[in-house]
Amino acid sequence: MISNRWRKMRTPVLASMMVGAPLLVNCGGLPGLPGAGCPADLKDPSAIMSANFGLEAGLEGKVKAALAAGAALEKLAVEVEGDVAMACGNLAKDLGADDAAITPKEEGPGKKAEAACQAAVKLIGEFKAKASGKIEVKVVPPKCSASMNAMAECAGSCDASVKGGKAEVKCEGGEISGKCGGECKGSCTVAAGAECKGTCGGTCEGSCDAEFSGKCTGKCDGTCEGGTSKDGKCDGTCKGKCEAGGSGSCGGTCGGKCDASCEVKGQAKCEGSCSGGCSVEIEEPKCSGTVQPPEMSAECKANCDAQVSGKLECTPASVKMNIAGAADAAAAGKLVAAVQKNLPALLKVTLGMKAKLEGAVANVKATIEGVQAAVKGGGAAALKVAGCFVASIQAQAQASVSINVSVSASASASGEAGAG
Numbered sequence: 001m002i003s004n005r006w007r008k009m010r011t012p013v014l015a016s017m018m019v020g021a022p023l024l025v026n027c028g029g030l031p032g033l034p035g036a037g038c039p040a041d042l043k044d045p046s047a048i049m050s051a052n053f054g055l056e057a058g059l060e061g062k063v064k065a066a067l068a069a070g071a072a073l074e075k076l077a078v079e080v081e082g083d084v085a086m087a088c089g090n091l092a093k094d095l096g097a098d099d100a101a102i103t104p105k106e107e108g109p110g111k112k113a114e115a116a117c118q119a120a121v122k123l124i125g126e127f128k129a130k131a132s133g134k135i136e137v138k139v140v141p142p143k144c145s146a147s148m149n150a151m152a153e154c155a156g157s158c159d160a161s162v163k164g165g166k167a168e169v170k171c172e173g174g175e176i177s178g179k180c181g182g183e184c185k186g187s188c189t190v191a192a193g194a195e196c197k198g199t200c201g202g203t204c205e206g207s208c209d210a211e212f213s214g215k216c217t218g219k220c221d222g223t224c225e226g227g228t229s230k231d232g233k234c235d236g237t238c239k240g241k242c243e244a245g246g247s248g249s250c251g252g253t254c255g256g257k258c259d260a261s262c263e264v265k266g267q268a269k270c271e272g273s274c275s276g277g278c279s280v281e282i283e284e285p286k287c288s289g290t291v292q293p294p295e296m297s298a299e300c301k302a303n304c305d306a307q308v309s310g311k312l313e314c315t316p317a318s319v320k321m322n323i324a325g326a327a328d329a330a331a332a333g334k335l336v337a338a339v340q341k342n343l344p345a346l347l348k349v350t351l352g353m354k355a356k357l358e359g360a361v362a363n364v365k366a367t368i369e370g371v372q373a374a375v376k377g378g379g380a381a382a383l384k385v386a387g388c389f390v391a392s393i394q395a396q397a398q399a400s401v402s403i404n405v406s407v408s409a410s411a412s413a414s415g416e417a418g419a420g
Contacts, residue, residue: 038388042395045071045307049157053385059374063385065158065299066371070392070399072306073364077399077406079310080349080357081113084406087345088116088413094338095123109398110405117409121416124335131332133325137418140260140318142344142352145177145286146308154307155293158300174289177275178282183268186276189315190262194272196254198264202318206256225324237322261315286313302360302367309353309360317347319419339417347419349410357407361400368396 040051045068053063089102097119104115128135148169155169177189190196196204207218220234254262264270274282291308293301321339326332349357372389 038385038391040067042067042388042392043071043074045069045075045303053388055385061160062297062299062371062374063388065297065303066367067388067392068158069299069303069306069364070368070396072303072310073360073403074395074399076306076310076357076360077109077402080353081110081402081406083345084113084349084410085116087342088113088120088409091338091342091346091413092116092119092123094342095120095127095334097123109402110409113406113409117413120413124339124413124416127331127335127338130328131323131335132327133323133332135418136322136324137339138320139347139419142314142317142348143288144312144314144348144352144356145174145288146291146312146356148176148285148287148291150311151291151293151304151308154304155296155300158303159296161296168294170292171285171287172290172292174287175275176282176285176287177273178278178285180270180274180278180280180282182279184270184274184276184278186265186274186278188264188270188272188274190258190264190272192260192262192316193257194262196256196258196262196264198254198262199252200250200254200258200260200262202250202258202260204250204254204256204258206254208250208255209253260318299367299371302363305363306360309356312353312356314348314352317344317351319343319347319417321418339419343414343417343419346410346414349407350414354407354411357403361403364396365400368393 038051039053040048042048048068048071049064051064053060055063085102089097092102101119102116104111148171152169175186180188188198190198192202196206200208218233218238220238222238224234225237250258273286275288293304296304319340321336323332323336368389372386372393375383375386375389
């Protein structure tokens with residue numbers, strides 16, 4: 001939601017627009033208030049699609065879809081900025097920052113995320129300098145997938161030529177995953193916290209056979225850095241296999257509970273998300289690549305892309321940081337804990353969502369501008385809603401800036417932590 005203070009800040013911009021096109025600004029409401037007379041809340045995609053703009057049928061559909069796309073992008077921008085601001089804020093606070101340090105000095109699109117991440121970057125740099133030593137960071141990237149059913153439903157409700165939830169939706173450049181009621185012929189991804197008999201990207205409570213491991217309280221079949229207790233158990237960092245009873249970061253095959261997602265190959269019955277093939281039709285299918293909707297208008301595609309991009313489901317990234325030969329063990333420990341706890345949420349945006357966000361921004365911009373041009377030549381009825389586009393374009397522009405700033409801030413903090 002855009003605050004009243006933001007509306008005050010927009011006044012100079014609106015004034016310049018009104019000088020060139022005073023009739024376009026007033027769409028039936030108070031003069032000088034863009035969108036004041038629009039028949040729907042321009043922040044609510046569903047309300048826009050349900051409204052009556054009083055236009056010729058073809059133009060009516062284009063206007064609704066374009067404005068709904070702008071509303072969906074605005075909502076997406078708020079969510080992305082909130083996620084990045086929270087992740088960077090928590091990271092900075094775990095390194096000693098207070099609320100003032102992560103609060104922006106000025107208002108604007110993406111400023112909350114930018115301020116929080118700048119604070120995080122500053123403190124990460126300070127702790128790296130204190131800790132010194134050799135820093136090693138290993139990352140298992142997040143895997144983000146979009147709901148194919150959500151795309152089909154959006155397409156059906158936006159374009160009358162598409163048949164609702166039965167609309168044909170394809171997955172390109174990725175794999176389909178979902179619930180498998182039969183035999184899973186590929187890999188099965190189990191949710192965090194479940195029993196794992198496969199590849200764990202996080203901490204494994206049990207046996208772990210991995211190249212890069214962590215704190216182990218069990219018997220280490222490999223190199224134990226930090227010493228070995230009298231009963232043969234490793235009381236330090238185990239690089240090898242930590243037998244049952246131990247716990248630590250894994251990144252390999254886990255024989256216990258995994259605190260991140262666990263991928264099991266060749267499991268006939270999958271209690272999690274199956275990918276790579278199922279003996280029956282997959283339920284609630286999701287696509288890790290690009291969800292291609294059925295044939296529909298460009299305006300509806302932009303609208304649905306923006307809405308589906310806001311509902312991505314991502315397996316969390318796994319981040320393992322190791323600092324060898326640290327000059328300040330306390331600083332090193334605090335940095336490792338803060339980074340491993342908070343960086344996965346940033347990598348969801350930096351690595352998992354970035355491309356989809358950029359695509360949504362570009363599609364919405366082109367669509368709104370295209371339909372605005374069509375509206376100008378649509379007669380008296382179209383002229384009444386032209387002001388709706390003035391307001392929508394302003395909101396879309398601010399949403400685009402917010403997304404770009406938030407993604408950039410997330411990448412900056414990720415890069416400083418060594419996981420760009």
